[in-house]
Amino acid sequence: MTLDEYILQHIDAEGDYLHALWRDTQLRLSYGQMASGHLQGRLLKMLVQMIKPLKVLELGTFSGYATLSMAEGLPEGAEIHTFEVFDENEDFLREWFEGSAYKDKIHLHIGDALQLLRQMEEQWDLAFIDADKREYVAYYEMLLPMMRPGGYILADNTLWYGRVVEKARESDLQTRGVQAFNDLVASDNRVEKVILPLRDGLTLIRVKA
Numbered sequence: 290m291t292l293d294e295y296i297l298q299h300i301d302a303e304g305d306y307l308h309a310l311w312r313d314t315q316l317r318l319s320y321g322q323m324a325s326g327h328l329q330g331r332l333l334k335m336l337v338q339m340i341k342p343l344k345v346l347e348l349g350t351f352s353g354y355a356t357l358s359m360a361e362g363l364p365e366g367a368e369i370h371t372f373e374v375f376d377e378n379e380d381f382l383r384e385w386f387e388g389s390a391y392k393d394k395i396h397l398h399i400g401d402a403l404q405l406l407r408q409m410e411e412q413w414d415l416a417f418i419d420a421d422k423r424e425y426v427a428y429y430e431m432l433l434p435m436m437r438p439g440g441y442i443l444a445d446n447t448l449w450y451g452r453v454v455e456k457a458r459e460s461d462l463q464t465r466g467v468q469a470f471n472d473l474v475a476s477d478n479r480v481e482k483v484i485l486p487l488r489d490g491l492t493l494i495r496v497k498a
């Protein structure tokens with residue numbers, strides 16, 4: 290048995306619905322491994338339960354696995370807005386969101402998160418950055434003024450297959466994007482931060498009140 294298998298046997302089950310979504314993601318979408326999956330999904334749900342946010346934002350929906358995991362932990366009256374630029378995923382996403390117990394809490398926006406979010410005047414309690422790695426700095430700078438003081442930003446893939454410790458080629462814009470984001474957050478006194486070496490790296494950021 291691998292350590293990963295051992296962990297999954299000793300944490301909460303993901304549940305039938307998310308398990309079926311994971312399988313459907315692998316069957317019908319390309320790059321199915323981008324979905325958060327069992328372990329990160331349970332962590333996201335637990336973080337939501339701890340933070341008790343009323344307004345949650347997700348940049349990069351993909352197949353909706355993280356969206357539905359976070360929706361499970363939301364308190365009464367809370368909602369999650371999720372943004373996906375790849376419109377070919379829209380039918381898949383609407384089917385899985387509509388069929389879920391959380392359909393009334395989930396708002397799917399199809400389009401570029403950077404453009405669409407600028408038009409919204411919400412204040413967010415929790416934001417999950419998980420879209421284009423080249424744009425992480427832009428997402429962060431746009432989001433910070435939109436966050437409630439004391440709110441949280443989670444950023445996924447911040448260790449980027451371990452490549453963040455290497456000197457990135459000039460053409461490797463994704464690694465460079467994640468490195469620039471990590472450097473920016475590390476030196477930003479407006480926030481507290483910690484990186485969890487979970488999966489591909491998950492940074493937890495608290496916006497100081």
Ligand SMILES: C[S@@+](CC[C@H](N)C(=O)[O-])C[C@H]1O[C@@H](n2cnc3c(N)ncnc32)[C@H](O)[C@@H]1O
Binds near residue numbers: 352400
């Ligand atoms: C890693 S996947 C998201 C996985 C999902 N959050 C989860 O944990 O299950 C990244 C997604 O971001 C989307 N994306 C990339 N750039 C985007 C943008 N500018 N606006 C919205 N979505 C974007 C991609 O199409 C892709 O589906």
